[in-house]
Amino acid sequence: MDGNGRWAAAKGLPRLEGHRRGAERLIETIDSCIDLGVNTLTVFAFSAENWKRPPEEVSGLFKLGEWILRAHLARLERRNVRLRVIGELAALPEFVRKPLEEVIESSRNNTAFNLVVALNYGARQEIVSAAKAIAADAATGKISADDVSWSVLESHLQTAGMPDPDLIIRTSGEFRLSNFLLLQSAYAEIVFASVFWPDFTKDQLQLALAEYSKRERRYGMTHEQVQTTQP
């Protein structure tokens, strides 16, 4: 959800106002995804590297996170949305961690839509944790080195049990993945939108989906093979 700060600066507003507008845009985007038949949305809300920002911005972001969750909880419940978080939730302030944990638990059986919020998340950190867990299993003889496979590694990632992203959208004209889902995005299509996140409307989402639908996903095969293997 990149570009909140620049959106605010362009309008002569404080950065946090950009984040507030960005948080509202997120709620609208969840509705748009449900309307358009998307079943899982993962948003990068706070990276493991975002702690480097000024402390007022960091605490403002967490307050905003807690507020947006509380303000839209009934709506999320009504729309049968399941909330999950990836990242190190334990390091977040209790006032935001606790309500998040409560909603993760209370929405566990919701089935219409999966909202995954990456909070204090970094793909490299996630991979290191997975490697440590597998190494610990190897040290105690629970697994042998030869048994380590992609499916074993995948099952130790924070996204275990979730589908890999089909489409990654980066807003604000930046062309980077910035430590987001590095392994899970191996075959993701990437669309770069030039608008700042607060301006990422349903029309923008539809444009990104239209671009995605034009892509040919070959997974290492040739164009001809893909043509004959697809329905």
Ligand code: FPP
């Ligand atoms: C990136 O824009 C956006 C963020 C770092 C925060 C986005 C999070 C929300 C909108 C949701 C609410 C927050 C939480 C913690 C649940 P930027 O600040 O990098 O924009 P810039 O590149 O234009 O400065």
